[in-house]
Every structure is written in structure tokens, then in C-alpha cells.
Amino acid sequence: MAGLLGITEEQVRAALDALFDLALLRESTDAPQGIHIVAPEIGLRSALARQQADLARRQQEVAQSQAVIARLVDDLSRSERASGPVASELLGMDAVRDQLQLLAQEARDEVMTLMPGGAQSPRLWSTPAATTSTSSPATCGCGPSGWTAFAIRRTR
Incomplete structure (x- = not known):
């Protein structure tokens, strides 16, 4: 394949890996050791669904981080109210x-x-x-x- 395209074997592997990542190629179930070309509307929808799932997971992580930060800030605030702040900067x-x-x-x-x-x-x-x-x-x-x-x- 590399010879037909006039590129190196590493470039072919990188391109195939990218197409597999985008779900535009997959291993064939009909032909052992073969590759099946997936229709773009199917493969790209699948890739988009994976990205949306990753985004939802990341949003959940951010929400959890926000909750932890809010608790820490609240605890610090309560602690400062109980003992007073260690220092504060006043300008002017x-x-x-x-x-x-x-x-x-x-x-x-x-x-x-x-x-x-x-x-x-x-x-x-x-x-x-x-x-x-x-x-x-x-x-x-x-x-x-x-x-x-x-x-x-x-x-x-």
C-alpha cells in the first residue's frame, strides 16, 4: 500500500490508526486479517458519540472538583471566622x-x-x-x- 501511495510504511500506519480512531475503519468480521471501511455517517456519528461521552465524563469531573473546592473554601471561611484570618492586605x-x-x-x-x-x-x-x-x-x-x-x- 505504501508503494502505491508513494509514502512510507510508517505514514500508512499512522493514517490507518487515525481512521481507526475516527471509527472509519474497523477489523472485518467477514475476512480474517482484513479491514472494513465504515460509511462516514456511521463512523463519524460513532466518533462524535465517543467525544460526547468523554465530554460528559470530563464535565462530571469538573463538577466534582467544583464541589470539593466549594467545601474547602467553606471550611476555610468557617475556620477564618472562628480564628480570624492570618493576614489581609489593605491598599491605601x-x-x-x-x-x-x-x-x-x-x-x-x-x-x-x-x-x-x-x-x-x-x-x-x-x-x-x-x-x-x-x-x-x-x-x-x-x-x-x-x-x-x-x-x-x-x-x-
Whole structure:
């Protein structure tokens, strides 16, 4: 066959393998050691059905992975809520101040910060819920602009 087509035997084998994979060829049941040419509409439908089955299997794997990831995220979320996050990134002073105000509002005992730039205004930390809290800034001269250690203590 390779001689008739003017190609190598390896190329013939590769082409036959591809046709078998597409279900356009199969072993003949009538002729031992023979090959049967399958009608394209039959072979291609069969190949499409195999691909659809593979796709369904893969979609099932993705769905299972999504369920596992959702459980892990939920477990992590629950764990962080129970113990608090290890760290979080805040970008910009507004975000830092918002986070500190939220912590001050939710604190049961105290919130302590160490901030560059000197003393911060206690009004930044005051909230309507902070009626029974005490705040005490203490400035130290660390660095060129100084640092402020600020504590809010609640007595609910």
C-alpha cells in the first residue's frame, strides 16, 4: 500500500490508526486479517458519540472538583471566622482606616495598632456603639515622623 501511495510504511500506519480512531475503519468480521471501511455517517456519528461521552465524563469531573473546592473554601471561611484570618492586605489609608473602624466597632476587648505618621485623631475610632469604650493614643518618636500606638478597650 505504501508503494502505491508513494509514502512510507510508517505514514500508512499512522493514517490507518487515525481512521481507526475516527471509527472509519474497523477489523472485518467477514475476512480474517482484513479491514472494513465504515460509511462516514456511521463512523463519524460513532466518533462524535465517543467525544460526547468523554465530554460528559470530563464535565462530571469538573463538577466534582467544583464541589470539593466549594467545601474547602467553606471550611476555610468557617475556620477564618472562628480564628480570624492570618493576614489581609489593605491598599491605601482609607482602606486601613475603614478596617480599623470596623475592628473598633466589633471589638469585645481591645484593638491595638501601630501606625506611622504620629498620633491619630480619636474621632477616627469613635462610633455610636463605642459609648462604653476608652481610647488612648500614645506617641513614640520612632522614625522620622514618629509612630502611634493606639488602643481601644471596650467594656460591654
